[in-house]
Each structure stands twice: as C-alpha cells, then as structure tokens.
Amino acid sequence: MPVTLKDIAERAGVTSATVSMVINNKPNISEATRRKVLKIAKELNYYPNVIARGLATRKSNSIGVIVPNLASSFVVRILQGIKSTNRDVDYTVTLFDTVGQKENESQLFQRLARERRIDGAILIGTTVSEDEMKIFRDESVPCIVVARKCDILDSVYVNNEGGAVDATDYLIAKGHTAIACVICRKQNLPAEDRLNGYKKALEKHNIAFNPALVVEVDDDTIEAGHAAFEKLWAAQVTAVFVPAGDMAAIGIVQEAKKRGIPVPGKLAVVGFDDIPAAEVVEPMLTTVRQPKLEMGDYAINMIVDKLEGRESELKHKELPTKFIVRESA
Amino acid sequence: MPVTLKDIAERAGVTSATVSMVINNKPNISEATRRKVLKIAKELNYYPNVIARGLATRKSNSIGVIVPNLASSFVVRILQGIKSTNRDVDYTVTLFDTVGQKENESQLFQRLARERRIDGAILIGTTVSEDEMKIFRDESVPCIVVARKCDILDSVYVNNEGGAVDATDYLIAKGHTAIACVICRKQNLPAEDRLNGYKKALEKHNIAFNPALVVEVDDDTIEAGHAAFEKLWAAQVTAVFVPAGDMAAIGIVQEAKKRGIPVPGKLAVVGFDDIPAAEVVEPMLTTVRQPKLEMGDYAINMIVDKLEGRESELKHKELPTKFIVRESA
DNA sequence: TTGTAGGCGTTATCAT
DNA sequence: ATGATAACGCCTACAA
Numbered sequence: 001m002p003v004t005l006k007d008i009a010e011r012a013g014v015t016s017a018t019v020s021m022v023i024n025n026k027p028n029i030s031e032a033t034r035r036k037v038l039k040i041a042k043e044l045n046y047y048p049n050v051i052a053r054g055l056a057t058r059k060s061n062s063i064g065v066i067v068p069n070l071a072s073s074f075v076v077r078i079l080q081g082i083k084s085t086n087r088d089v090d091y092t093v094t095l096f097d098t099v100g101q102k103e104n105e106s107q108l109f110q111r112l113a114r115e116r117r118i119d120g121a122i123l124i125g126t127t128v129s130e131d132e133m134k135i136f137r138d139e140s141v142p143c144i145v146v147a148r149k150c151d152i153l154d155s156v157y158v159n160n161e162g163g164a165v166d167a168t169d170y171l172i173a174k175g176h177t178a179i180a181c182v183i184c185r186k187q188n189l190p191a192e193d194r195l196n197g198y199k200k201a202l203e204k205h206n207i208a209f210n211p212a213l214v215v216e217v218d219d220d221t222i223e224a225g226h227a228a229f230e231k232l233w234a235a236q237v238t239a240v241f242v243p244a245g246d247m248a249a250i251g252i253v254q255e256a257k258k259r260g261i262p263v264p265g266k267l268a269v270v271g272f273d274d275i276p277a278a279e280v281v282e283p284m285l286t287t288v289r290q291p292k293l294e295m296g297d298y299a300i301n302m303i304v305d306k307l308e309g310r311e312s313e314l315k316h317k318e319l320p321t322k323f324i325v326r327e328s329a
Numbered sequence: 330m331p332v333t334l335k336d337i338a339e340r341a342g343v344t345s346a347t348v349s350m351v352i353n354n355k356p357n358i359s360e361a362t363r364r365k366v367l368k369i370a371k372e373l374n375y376y377p378n379v380i381a382r383g384l385a386t387r388k389s390n391s392i393g394v395i396v397p398n399l400a401s402s403f404v405v406r407i408l409q410g411i412k413s414t415n416r417d418v419d420y421t422v423t424l425f426d427t428v429g430q431k432e433n434e435s436q437l438f439q440r441l442a443r444e445r446r447i448d449g450a451i452l453i454g455t456t457v458s459e460d461e462m463k464i465f466r467d468e469s470v471p472c473i474v475v476a477r478k479c480d481i482l483d484s485v486y487v488n489n490e491g492g493a494v495d496a497t498d499y500l501i502a503k504g505h506t507a508i509a510c511v512i513c514r515k516q517n518l519p520a521e522d523r524l525n526g527y528k529k530a531l532e533k534h535n536i537a538f539n540p541a542l543v544v545e546v547d548d549d550t551i552e553a554g555h556a557a558f559e560k561l562w563a564a565q566v567t568a569v570f571v572p573a574g575d576m577a578a579i580g581i582v583q584e585a586k587k588r589g590i591p592v593p594g595k596l597a598v599v600g601f602d603d604i605p606a607a608e609v610v611e612p613m614l615t616t617v618r619q620p621k622l623e624m625g626d627y628a629i630n631m632i633v634d635k636l637e638g639r640e641s642e643l644k645h646k647e648l649p650t651k652f653i654v655r656e657s658a
Numbered sequence: 659t660t661g662t663a664g665g666c667g668t669t670a671t672c673a674t
Numbered sequence: 675a676t677g678a679t680a681a682c683g684c685c686t687a688c689a690a
Contacts, residue, residue, distance in 0.1 A: 005685095006683080014661085021685090047443040049444065051383040055666050070408065084399070092423050095424055281611070346670085350676090378668075386668080
C-alpha cells in the first residue's frame with residue numbers, strides 16, 4: 001500500500017537503484033532523471049521506509065535516552081536540554097525508563113546494546129556499576145553518561161563538590177559556624193561529593209567537622225524536609241546547607257516558619273539544584289544551581305559527534321554549578 | 330559481528346526458520362530442538378535485530394509521542410503518565426517535538442504517518458487543524474489526541490468548562506461578585522472553554538458578565554501575572570479566576586502581597602492546573618487540578634488497544650477536573 | 659549515467 | 675517437526 005522505491009522506478013522508467021541514488025542525493029545522476037524521479041516522488045508523496053533503510057544501512061538514526069525515572073524534575077530538565085538542541089540533528093530520541101520495569105537496568109542495557117534499535121545511548125543519572133555499562137563499549141554503541149562521572153564511557157556531570165564548597169563558604173562568610181548538612185544518600189554519588197565539599201569548606205575556615213550535624217533524609221521532598229527540621233533545631237544550628245535538594249530545603253523553611261523561627265534571621269538555609277519552586281517560595285531560596293539544560297546539550301552534541309565519527313577518544317566534561325543568592329540565607 | 334539467527338542455526342544444525350520459530354514461541358517444534366536452540370541462543374547472548382524484524386512484520390513496536398514543546402510542565406506530566414503505565418507494555422516511546430524545528434507540525438505528521446517508523450501516535454496539545462491530522466487516519470496509523478477534543482481521531486481531554494464553573498461557583502459562594510478572569514488566548518482551545526465556564530457560572534447566579542473584567546496575558550508566567558495585576562486592581566475586583574494557569578496566578582498573588590494587599594483577604598485568587606509550585610507558595614494556591622497523569626494513562630491504553638486490534642471505533646474520553654481548595658481563595 | 663544482483667536479519671508460506 | 679524459499683524495502687558494489 002505505501003509507495004516504495006519500486007513504484008517510483010516503474011513510473012520513471014528506471015530502476016529502483018537509480019531512484020535510491022536520487023533520493024539520497026548521490027552524484028553521477030543525470031539532471032534529467034533526477035528531476036523526473038524527484039517529481040514523481042513528490043507526486044506520489046513518497047517517504048522512505050526508515051525500517052528498511054535501517055536494515056540496509058545498519059543504522060536506526062535514533063538515540064536512546066535512558067532514565068531511571070521520568071518523575072524526577074532533574075531528569076526532565078536534562079531531557080529538555082537534549083531535545084532542544086536535538087532540533088538541528090537528524091536523530092530521533094527514544095525514551096527508556098527503568099524504575100518499576102520487569103527488566104532491571106543492567107538487562108535493559110544489554111538488550112539495547114544488542115538489538116540494534118538505537119545507534120547510541122545517553123544514560124541519565126544511572127546508578128549501576130561501571131561494569132554493567134561496559135556492554136555499550138563492548139558492542140561499540142556510543143554512549144554518554146550524564147550527571148555522573150564515569151571512567152570507561154564518555155560523561156558529563158557537574159562539579160558537585162565545588163557547588164557544596166560555594167554554599168558552605170557563603171554561610172561561613174555570613175558568620176555562621178554551626179552549619180548542618182542535610183543529605184540524601186540515595187542519590188549516592190553526588191551526595192558524597194557534596195558532603196566532601198561541605199567538609200572541605202569547613203576545614204578551610206578551621207571549623208571542626210561535627211558528624212552530629214549531618215542529617216540524612218530519604219528523599220528530596222517537602223515531607224522529608226519537615227521531618228529533618230526536628231533534628232536540625234535540636235542541634236542548635238544557625239544555618240543549614242541542604243545538598244539533598246531544594247524540595248527538602250523548602251520543607252525545612254516551611255517548618256521553621258511554622259514555629260515562628262525567622263528565615264534567614266534565626267536559621268539560614270541553602271538548597272541545591274534551583275528548581276522552579278525555589279523562586280516562588282517565601283523567602284526565595286538561596287541555592288546551588290545545576291546546569292541541567294547544558295548537560296543535556298553537551299550530551300547530545302557529544303554523542304552525535306561520536307556517531308558521525310567526528311570524535312573518538314574518551315571525553316569527560318565537568319560543568320560548574322552556579323551559586324544563586326536569594327533570600328533564605 | 331552481532332549474532333544472528335543464522336549463527337544459532339548453524340551451531341544447532343537446523344535452519345534459521347526453525348530458530349525463528351523457537352525464538353517466537355511458535356508451536357510445532359520438538360521439545361528437543363527447542364531446548365537446544367534456546368540453550369545456544371543464551372550462550373551466544375542472542376537478541377533479535379528489531380529492525381530486521383520490523384521490516385519483516387511491518388511493525389516497529391514503537392509509539393510516537395508528539396509534543397509541541399517539552400518545556401511545558403503540563404506536557405511533561407502527561408508524558409510521565411504515558412511512560413509510567415507504558416511499563417507493562419511492549420512498545421517503545423519515541424519523542425518528537427515541533428517547536429523550533431525545520432519541519433512544521435503538519436509536515437511532521439505527514440512524515441511520521443508514512444515513513445513507518447512508528448506504529449501509532451499520541452498527539453499532546455497539538456494546535457493544528459483537524460484537517461492536518463487526517464493523515465493519520467488516511468494512513469491508518471492509530472492516533473490519540475490528548476488535551477484537546479477531536480472529531481476525527483480518538484481523543485482524551487479534560488472538562489475545561491466544568492473546571493471553570495467550579496472555580497467561579499466557589500468564588501461566588503464566598504460572596505464575591507466582582508470577579509475577574511485572566512486568560513491566555515494562546516492556549517487557544519482550552520481558553521475559550523474556560524471562559525465559557527466562567528460566564529456560565531456568573532449567569533447561573535445572575536451576575537452580569539462584564540467584558541472589562543477579562544484580562545488577557547501572553548503567557549502563563551509569573552511575569553505575565555505581575556503585568557496583569559495592574560489592570561485587575563484598577564478594575565476593583567475582589568476576586569480573580571486565572572484560567573491562564575497557576576504561574577500567572579502566583580504572579581498575581583506576589584504582586585498583591587508586594588503592595589500590602591492581603592490574599593485572600595482583599596483579593597481572592599484561583600488558578601488552573603495545580604502545578605507543584607501551587608502548594609509551596611504562600612498562601613497556598615487554590616486551583617483547578619487537571620488530571621494529567623490520567624490523560625497520559627488513558628492515551629497509552631487506548632492506543633495499545635487499537636494497535637492490538639482490541640478496539641476499533643472512534644472513542645472520546647472526557648476527564649473531570651478537580652477543584653483544590655487551599656488558601657488563596 | 660544506469661542496470662543487475664546480492665545482501666541486510668527476520669518472518670512466513672509452502673513443501674516435505 | 676523442519677527445511678527451502680521468498681518476501682519485507684532499501685542500499686551498494688560492480689558491471690555495462
């Protein structure tokens with residue numbers, strides 16, 4: 001039913017090989033037949049069957065974007081970065097998520113790397129071991145790891161430690177010495193880096209690190225923030241840095257306000273991420289912005305470079321965070 | 330390089346046809362060869378080449394999700410709904426956006442409908458004419474239109490008018506009679522429905538509709554809200570319903586607070602959509618929630634039903650909104 | 659400049 | 675129960 005190369009070929013009185021060459025802009029075709037073929041193709045409203053083309057060329061012209069969970073605004077933001085610079089690029093983006101699937105992440109990688117559905121992959125915030133990612137290298141499927149440093153694959157990530165240093169430095173500069181740190185270890189890798197940054201900044205200013213001041217939360221949610229507040233207040237801190245994320249930070253602010261504790265007067269709080277809600281709460285949240293769009297942008301550019309053979313060596317890109325001063329600290 | 334049916338066939342001493350039947354769980358295969366083939370497939374870590382399979386079966390096992398702009402949180406939320414119920418389903422989701430592309434929406438539809446890359450499409454919040462969507466029907470590519478009523482294709486959308494009635498009713502019940510309505514005509518179809526709901530509610534309560542009280546904004550943004558406030562205040566209303574969206578509503582609240590006008594004391598405001606920021610602002614925003622996840626859920630289920638031939642007639646689903654009472658009104 | 663022929667990896671229809 | 679064989683629609687040597 002759909003029109004094929006052969007249909008065009010018949011009407012044009014040539015072979016489908018010739019039509020193929022015209023469609024793909026190959027040289028060595030007479031202007032006359034080129035015109036004729038193009039005209040007929042247009043009349044018939046021809047579009048190549050991309051599946052057949054893919055089989056012949058062994059390319060799907062599609063990039064897989066693999067995310068743990070599309071519910072995370074962090075992930076979505078990176079995806080937006082990917083899609084928006086993907087405009088200029090002739091690759092299709094297909095989406096895979098891993099949470100709650102029958103397949104685990106490792107199995108998905110395995111399958112995607114071998115079933116030839118995608119030409120390359122972008123892994124956003126994956127938590128598997130580097131060993132499990134190796135399959136992409138083994139199958140020579142170009143792959144970019146986003147939001148996490150990776151030794152064996154290309155990667156783009158933010159300087160979490162640096163961001164944490166900035167935040168802590170700022171609080172210290174404001175005169176605080178009793179500074180808590182609220183982390184979420186479930187976001188395992190960044191959590192450690194940020195905690196390290198916090199420690200380094202303290203050390204730099206000769207403030208002793210007090211393990212009792214790091215409180216752990218299960219999630220980056222308002223509720224987690226509410227829950228954390230209790231411990232913070234009991235610890236008598238005057239400031240809190242919340243690498244766990246802005247939602248938790250907002251929860252802490254809310255709870256403080258509820259008890260009549262002025263923010264930042266009696267308690268200064270600094271978040272991490274800079275989500276949209278951060279500039280809408282009161283007081284507006286001071287926070288460490290992660291360049292999410294830029295990460296997506298880098299990722300898609302890097303992978304296209306690989307796919308087109310423009311780049312071959314292992315590449316790592318660390319993006320800086322940006323400290324955003326608002327009202328909460 | 331990748332292992333194919335033929336590789337397995339050779340080692341098993343059978344033909345690739347037989348292997349294919351085993352892989353696809355076809356009947357009439359002796360238990361002996363089935364076992365042997367499966368064993369070898371596993372050893373070789375075989376995965377079918379989905380492209381080749383697609384060519385043979387004329388199915389890509391992939392659904393295209395077409396969105397105007399991934400930057401819209403509304404769209405993202407629906408996408409999350411699609412993906413999360415898509416878990417149980419063996420279709421891949423590939424993403425297309427239309428804003429800022431070389432191709433316009435209509436051309437994209439044309440191409441997608443013909444190039445056989447996707448088995449079906451989900452159109453989120455598209456703004457083209459029904460005529461331009463017809464291509465999907467013509468090419469018999471199942472297609473679900475989301476967030477907009479559509480006569481010629483299946484669709485799932487919310488009862489915008491009803492939601493507006495609820496909001497306006499509520500304000501009237503609170504004793505307001507001078508109620509403004511802030512709309513964004515760029516979101517063309519819902520805007521009119523919501524405006525109608527607003528009018529209907531007024532009429533029901535014998536309040537004259539005053540065109541001077543509907544103010545138009547360019548976007549659903551905080552800035553747009555700030556800008557709108559001026560006109561609202563000049564019009565001396567005591568309440569404002571903001572079908573344009575929650576961000577605009579938040580902007581209005583902010584501006585009121587800045588001028589010392591208590592919300593909801595002197596000005597009650599009701600938004601539309603229920604975005605995450607709505608429960609984080611102060612006062613928390615009273616608003617009309619749209620069931621975004623559910624729309625995505627319905628859409629993916631409907632399209633899979635079509636694809637599997639379980640459903641064939643034109644289907645339309647209208648979902649109710651939910652009025653969320655918080656503090657701003 | 660164009661045609662011929664084979665292959666890409668599967669599935670599907672016949673025979674056997 | 676399995677093997678030949680021919681699609682599926684396109685690309686690409688190589689030959690003419």
